């Protein structure tokens with residue numbers, strides 16, 4: 001048993017609690033808890049710090065996050081020397097076949113990278129993503145010579161600079177990560193989550209990196225049996241085509257198969273693109289670029305076929321739908337397929353550009369909403385220009401949705417790196433911190449609501465609210481310790497609160 005003493009517990013007058021194994025056994029005063037402890041038990045003084053249920057990030061991509069963190073991140077380097085130093089250090093501390101990095105500013109050349117290694121291929125992508133600099137070994141492996149030419153791309157052989165479509169020549173030669181590498185991505189991604197107070201995630205991984213659902217499934221299952229997952233993973237299952245999905249169902253998988261560490265979640269469909277790139281499908285052309293209205297990435301028939309098949313197997317479907325055209329298409333299918341009260345939690349991921357009539361249907365059918373309030377930081381600076389002021393009025397309608405249906409929150413990491421405290425702040429203020437601009441203040445959540453989107457509502461979304469999402473006797477001991485009580489802070493300062501400790505399943509998975 002472990003006693004946690006001298007703390008403030010969210011929504012409770014208690015100052016201490018007792019954890020037995022992975023369960024919160026008792027909550028009470030320091031005195032009451034101390035009485036239960038024997039000399040052999042561990043006793044932890046939390047110095048008046050603030051305890052919340054472990055955060056639940058209801059939509060992200062764990063493998064992609066791990067891969068992103070595993071590559072050399074160069075965006076914070078301000079000089080070429082720093083970039084080269086970082087690449088060199090990375091090579092000395094990692095045993096990967098390729099050294100892959102991203103985010104450098106300015107220019108690099110082949111000679112600088114050859115000075116680091118002529119044995120190991122090095123490929124660094126510039127911050128813009130359109131230019132890559134590689135060393136001689138990478139050019140050799142990719143079969144690039146002085147005479148190589150590529151449609152829609154350019155190669156400057158002498159400087160090792162590869163542009164646009166020519167970048168694929170390099171990508172094709174990078175080895176597909178082996179299982180150990182994928183496990184390492186999962187491990188570091190999970191650690192990153194833990195460092196931000198997250199203990200449970202909804203994660204979409206089947207088509208990321210290796211595009212082999214069975215292989216990813218095996219890896220997660222192994223890691224869960226070996227108790228190597230430090231976050232609980234609810235897999236949001238994405239497939240390349242309906243046959244692949246049918247095969248998965250044939251193998252006996254469906255929603256809720258698994259254990260409390262790795263469980264099959266909903267079917268995930270991606271129906272359009274993004275607002276930033278103007279690829280989200282809109283009914284009318286973009287306000288700031290009338291030449292396009294984005295586009296659907298799936299046909300109406302496919303959406304319907306997937307949803308109906310999922311329904312047959314009691315599996316819910318969650319749809320990435322950002323533009324109002326995509327929302328229309330998805331709602332048209334849900335109109336005829338979702339049962340009254342939405343017992344399976346079919347839902348929409350993102351809930352960004354919406355018209356009032358669409359909001360009305362979501363509320364009427366009680367569709368689940370997976371929002372990302374962290375997006376407000378950037379989107380507040382562009383969304384009005386993108387969609388015009390009329391549609392902007394009913395977009396990102398988080399409070400309206402919260403009050404009428406189930407709303408859980410997340411990051412879509414690595415699109416935004418997981419930071420629930422930032423997500424809570426932005427849900428409450430709707431004011432961009434880094435890019436300027438704000439969104440309609442009528443749709444601000446209050447602090448308790450914002451916390452709920454990252455705790456109890458996330459648990460409910462995953463059908464785990466009978467054991468997760470609360471600090472309660474009999475509940476699983478997943479919690480986060482913050483240095484300060486965020487209910488006493490200015491809302492615009494919540495994101496500056498530090499996570500001091502994260503406990504998952506009774507075990508400390510992060511400590512500052």
Ligand SMILES: [Zn+2]
Nearest residue numbers: 059060204412
């Ligand atoms: Zn996503």
